[in-house]
Amino acid sequence: MTDTPLFKVNGISKFYGTRTGCRDVSFELYPGEVLAIVGESGSGKTTLLNCISTRLTPTAGSVEYRMRDGAFRDLYRMGEAERRMLMRTDWGFVHQNPADGLRMTVSAGANAGERLMAVGERHYGRIRATASDWLERVEIGTDRIDDQPRTFSGGMRQRLQIARNLITGPRLVFMDEPTGGLDVSVQARLLDLVRSLVNDLGLAVVIVTHDLAVARLLSHRMMVMKEGRVIETGLTDRVLDDPREPYTQLLVSSILQV
Ligand SMILES: Nc1ncnc2c1ncn2[C@@H]1O[C@H](COP(=O)(O)OP(=O)(O)O)[C@@H](O)[C@H]1O
Numbered sequence: 439m440t441d442t443p444l445f446k447v448n449g450i451s452k453f454y455g456t457r458t459g460c461r462d463v464s465f466e467l468y469p470g471e472v473l474a475i476v477g478e479s480g481s482g483k484t485t486l487l488n489c490i491s492t493r494l495t496p497t498a499g500s501v502e503y504r505m506r507d508g509a510f511r512d513l514y515r516m517g518e519a520e521r522r523m524l525m526r527t528d529w530g531f532v533h534q535n536p537a538d539g540l541r542m543t544v545s546a547g548a549n550a551g552e553r554l555m556a557v558g559e560r561h562y563g564r565i566r567a568t569a570s571d572w573l574e575r576v577e578i579g580t581d582r583i584d585d586q587p588r589t590f591s592g593g594m595r596q597r598l599q600i601a602r603n604l605i606t607g608p609r610l611v612f613m614d615e616p617t618g619g620l621d622v623s624v625q626a627r628l629l630d631l632v633r634s635l636v637n638d639l640g641l642a643v644v645i646v647t648h649d650l651a652v653a654r655l656l657s658h659r660m661m662v663m664k665e666g667r668v669i670e671t672g673l674t675d676r677v678l679d680d681p682r683e684p685y686t687q688l689l690v691s692s693i694l695q696v
């Protein structure tokens with residue numbers, strides 16, 4: 439990790455009419471750092487993730503990103519084309535439902551290779567070779583390269599979505615409950631895979647999860663949300679082993695009882 443943040447979130451709030459999505463959230467993320475956003479359903483995790491990844495316009499606040507040239511840019515003052523380029527190259531977004539992040543009726547190879555074209559790769563043979571390499575990295579047999587993800591299991595779809603996101607060498611990946619819809623045994627395998635990829639590639643990750651075991655396994659730091667606000671933040675082991683806020687204590691103990 440370097441001492442310059444990659445990402446700075448300043449006072450983000452999002453209101454849906456009179457309803458609070460999230461309120462006054464600020465944090466910084468460093469290169470290679472994995473931050474988990476935890477909290478019960480409805481606490482504002484997805485709203486926050488969507489606001490900081492420009493998928494949703496916040497009501498207030500700003501988000502700055504350190505571009506590859508080293509300069510910080512305010513995401514909401516950037517042109518739409520530049521923002522889209524960033525999302526397709528330097529960033530990844532892994533959806534809970536793989537169908538939201540994949541094209542279900544084009545081949546696995548095309549799903550993986552598509553983003554390479556966004557960074558200017560035109561050579562079919564190279565795109566296919568890199569796609570095939572990435573299918574292997576996410577443990578999808580290369581004999582499935584021409585199959586459509588609608589023929590894949592849930593776990594395979596999620597692994598394909600991860601390959602599609604990582605193929606362009608992003609620096610920052612957002613994940614919203616990436617193991618949410620999967621069987622427990624499939625979840626464990628996926629988490630292992632995500633953990634080793636994140637380590638190997640030195641990715642910065644913001645991961646939303648309601649599952650504290652996922653936060654424990656993957657993250658360095660955690661933010662606990664309640665009713666749209668961040669109520670506790672700290673190193674993951676500290677928050678889980680020695681929660682300070684009564685609400686966090688409740689979250690941790692209710693998990694330990696199951
Ligand atoms: N599109 C929307 N319109 C109105 N209210 C919304 C919308 N999306 C989320 N909310 C509300 O914002 C709050 C936070 O929701 P959300 O960010 O989805 O939480 P989480 O991801 O933690 O379950 C909830 O009260 C939810 O009902």
Ligand SMILES: [Mg+2]
Binds near residue numbers: 484
């Ligand atoms: Mg959510």
